[in-house]
Amino acid sequence: MGEGLKLDKLDIQHRNGRPLLAISAQVPAGETVSVMGPSGVGKSTVLAAITGTLPPAFRYSGEMSLNGRRLNDLPPQERRVGILFQDHLLFPHLSVGQNVGFGLLRRTPDRREKVAEALSEIGLEGFADRDPATLSGGQRARVALMRTLLAEPEALLLDEPFSRLDAELRGKMRELVFERARARQLPVLLVTHDLADAEAAGGEIIQLT
């Protein structure tokens, strides 16, 4: 378990060979590493490489591993890497409960109870049948977080997840996310342009230029 998420000389290029960025990082379990840089520098591309969804316009070299498993050749769904975007991306055609339970295995026993429990953990008891479109921004962020955690990932990637929230909510959300990740001993890689996010995360900060 101790190893966490490791990026070893991850070097991302355009398909034509023009280099985009290079990064090495070691994210221990339960800790957060923040990647910062101006927009356009390709911060999110790092996350795409880790999730295995790098657009065809790019390619990469280097090694990625999670808890000792080499990620490079695994299909995305087998990498066990959860990701949160700033838009929360709740599945609009499913209820709140179906969203939260999306990552549970098909035949999970007590699915209902697990979803209900997860919802109450984030203060949304009784929201299982609600339309995600009726939720407030903060509620959506929490549902997205819970949806990711319930799938039991081994690492958590955050792509500017707090930037759409107002100042008050942002603080609360940061607290909630980092606390949950620590509780589950997840390595967290945060991509942000907001120094406050990185400081709240408390871990190493990597500047991309």
Place this chain on the structure above:
Amino acid sequence: MRTESRLSVVPALTILLLLGPIAAGLVGTVLPAFGLMKVGGGGSFSLEPWHMLFAEPGLFQAAWISVKTGLLSTLGALVGCLLLVAGWQGTRTFSALERLLSPLLSVPHAAAALGLAFLLAPSGWAARLNSPWLTGWERPPDLLIVGDPGGWALIAGLMAKELPFLMLMALAALPQINSRERMQVVLSLGYGRVRGWVLVVLPALYSQLRLPVYAVLAYSMSNVDVSTVLGPTAPPTLAVLILRWMTDADLALRGIGAAGALLQLAIVVGGIALWRLGEIAAAALARRAVESGQRSAGWRDQTGRVLGIVIAVLAGVSILAGLASQAVWSFAGRWRFPDVLPAQFGLRSWERHGESALDVTLVTLGLAALAAIIALFFVLGCLEAEHRRGRSMGRAGLLLLYLPLILPQIAFLPGLQILLLQLGAAQGFLPVLATHIVFVLPYMFLALSGPFHAWDTRYATVAAGLGTGPEGVLWRLRLPMLLAPILTVTAVGMAVSVGQYLPTLLAGGGRLTTLTTEALALSSGGDRRAIGVWTLALTAAAWVPFAAALVVPRLVYRKRQAMLHG
């Protein structure tokens, strides 16, 4: 991994599905045209079919009418479409017209033509509305309007029907070329709306519109359904002549028919080449216009705008009024000239034809649904394979898709019929289904690829993080979220199938009656009440799937706001 490899054969299968019947049809056309295959066996190379073709009385007039009506109607529809978009995009009038687009577009050609025929005839609605109080006509004047030797009624009918199609294609292309931003810039420089639009938006738009325009051009030069109803008769257009040879009792005429089909193909290719020259000339003129710097903001701009709206409104009104006249006829009792409305109304026509119309409607819809669903399967398979390979199909693929739309039906379907006859193969449902798919699939692909690509793939990234593979993403997320566009596109496919005339007639060997073949068979008989019933059934068959495509997502997702407004 297994599903990956299975999916990767779908594009190849799709190409086979599209090109198979076309290739077979062309072979079946070329061989008999050069005497190499005779229905009845035997055959050796000879130019006899060509000699016979060129000896046919009226051949050159027929060919000339095809070229003239095709070029002029396409030009008219394109100019109308461009003036409308240029002068009115972003206005309230434009949004109102936009809403009329889908219903207009899905009216089958035959239904629109039959409606228009009654509207325009000397004894038609337009004349009745003004007689005798204005015209003094107690009896209809002896004027050759519908079926005139110059083909003007045919040109008007084709224009009215193709304008909505070009509009739709233009509307789909405009967001991709940032027309709004371009217009803001040019208007701020003091140019008139129309002129500014022509200078800065049109070049980009036209390159997106080129293939659809070629499809319209090819159709207009080679159609049978509209020509039969509105075109001249002595002689008719080349396509109608070909169809006549292909269905004559004398099998020796199949050779002439095949040669005629190749001539038609050459005419369409030549027509497109001519059009291409026109494009180049127009582009040169436009360059000079840019350099002149003339603004044309005043009356000239207004003229262009007014012309655009007049053409568009005339097109829309004539199709809708034509359909309304069909509805009135279907309920008409006695109705003589110059009465605007029947002396009595009644259900007699519906009692006479309603039951069989319903039967044929069910057959037509069943065939359409089957063709659309099979095509949908291949379209989704192709799009998903493209997505997973991270590649889009590119220009060659696009041309391939447009091939069935640009290649005239009358050029290869007769060959398919000859081939089926020659092989003694069963004509009927399966060949009809296969040929319908050839024409249904491209439209569905073109219509669905936009929404399919517009889907936010970050949902897939999120789902992969939740342990869901590509299959799960497809079935649990992408398809359900795309339910509305998928249903709409299926409705498009069904409307295309419902409107098919030649494929049904030639591949079906007359054994499969659909609403279109029935309506056109009745058109020669001129029983307007019966035609009214069948035309309404035909239009309804094209509209019902669209209505379902609107209603079903609203029901399924009635508790999901984002799915209703997204």
Place this chain on the structure above:
Amino acid sequence: MKHILAAAMVTLGGAAFAEPNPADWDAVLKEAQGEIVYWHAWGGATTTNDFIAWVGERVMNDYGVALEHVKLTDTADAVSRVVAENAAGTDAGGAVDMIWINGENFIALKDADLLFGPFAEQLPNWELVDAEGKPVTVDFTVPTDGYESPWAAAQVVFIYDSETLSEPPTSAEAIAEWAAANPGRFTFPQPPDFLGTTFLKQMLFELVEDTDRLQEDAGDDYAEVTAPLWAWLEETTPNMWRGGRAYPQSGPRQLQLINDGEIDLAVSLSPGEATAAIANQQLPESARTFVLDAGTIGNASFVAIPYNANAKAGAMVVANFLLSPEAQLRAQTPEILGYGTVLNMDALSAEDRAAFDNLELGVATLSPAELGTALPEPHASWMTRIEQDWRERYGVAN
């Protein structure tokens, strides 16, 4: 889908290929049970379509024969299909079971030996047919020899609106004079439409000096014999509807034109058509019928069975049903079809006969006496050549 089933039935039953024998009618009835008969028949007139649909219901109820009307725009479609199937070696299980046919199409198939039969004169209802008085054993001067079975008697009549045309012209000359005085009020269906060609033949009869000559093959004297016809057309065509630059594409289309007030005169091969059209509100109540003073051409409508038909027994059952007093009475009922019967009234039961006697022919239908004796059809070769010539002279005149 039905024809797929039928095709499967053919394949399965391939071993038992004995042809049904009309002399053994019970066996025919047995074999017909469950067969699907594809009747290829012109589908441009709603009244005939309705009649065929009714026949379909009746043969299904009585004999378990499923009748499918394949609606043709031109009878030649069905003929070419049979010829093509023959060429492709499809000698059984063909697509066409029965064709509404006569004239050149019948002769083409008979000459090529592509018809099943003879069967017509062995049908049980043949004994009711008026083989002496009606043109049912000769078709365009060619003996039918039992290869086609009649189902309706036809005769050229003209329909007019008595309100706008009080004294209809009753000869070729009169038509020409009237058209000259009233330009734009006269037309005929565009040949090769059957009715249009029939009109040309009728004018030929009116105009030639020796009508007997028409019973023989058209030979070297064709140009000479037909010259008066072309002269007549040369004079009349410019005075026709649309100046002769466009023609209605079928017979029924003329009725709509009369109803719209565009024309005053229409040619028809069905003496009862006007009455039926009035009942269907396709013609004004003032529509009437007349024949030419010198008489008009008569013929019969037949059904024939291709040699490779898939459901020969079923087709014979339908052909026989068409000759039943019930079907003939219905066909003659003016509001339904108004076709002349081919039955011999003396051969019918008293009850059936009374039914025919009581039939109201309708205001617009001529009595048999007014119709007069039908003139025989000219030899088919005249029609073929006139059709071709007309097309070159007028069919592409624009």
